Amino acid sequence: MRVTIQRVSEASVLVNQEAKSKIKQGLVVLLGISSDDCSDDIEWLCKKIIALRIFADEQGKMNKSLLDIDGEILLISQFTLFASTKKGNRPSYIRSAHPDIAIPLYEEFHKCLEQLSGKVLATGEFGADMKVCLCNDGPVTINIDSKIRE
Numbered sequence: 259m260r261v262t263i264q265r266v267s268e269a270s271v272l273v274n275q276e277a278k279s280k281i282k283q284g285l286v287v288l289l290g291i292s293s294d295d296c297s298d299d300i301e302w303l304c305k306k307i308i309a310l311r312i313f314a315d316e317q318g319k320m321n322k323s324l325l326d327i328d329g330e331i332l333l334i335s336q337f338t339l340f341a342s343t344k345k346g347n348r349p350s351y352i353r354s355a356h357p358d359i360a361i362p363l364y365e366e367f368h369k370c371l372e373q374l375s376g377k378v379l380a381t382g383e384f385g386a387d388m389k390v391c392l393c394n395d396g397p398v399t400i401n402i403d404s405k406i407r408e
Contacts, residue, residue: 265285268281270390285331300367
């Protein structure tokens with residue numbers, strides 16, 4: 259699994275030109291699922307996201323987690339995180355999981371993040387054409403891959 263996490267002051271998502279979800283201060287989590295991902299990837303990644311200390315403390319140092327600031331999460335499925343541009347200029351998405359694999363893992367990931375954060379998550383709509391609007395705070399953008407675990 260791969261995530262791109264953006265620290266935001268606010269974010270929202272539109273589906274079919276209608277507001278689906280919005281958050282104030284917190285994280286936008288773009289989630290890519292590959293065909294070899296499993297529950298172990300979900301648990302490790304969700305714990306990492308919740309514990310990341312990327313919010314400013316009283317001295318302006320990134321020292322607080324999402325839980326420390328009582329922040330929100332907007333979770334968006336993003337199969338293009340597994341794009342391969344090795345050949346030519348048209349990305350290949352062969353490593354991205356098919357919906358029959360990805361949807362249950364996405365739902366499990368969503369549930370795990372909700373449990374760890376203690377909050378209902380804002381979401382997009384799996385497989386939909388979405389318009390994500392956000393104000394990246396910092397900017398702070400972090401990529402994490404559950405197979406690399408750096």
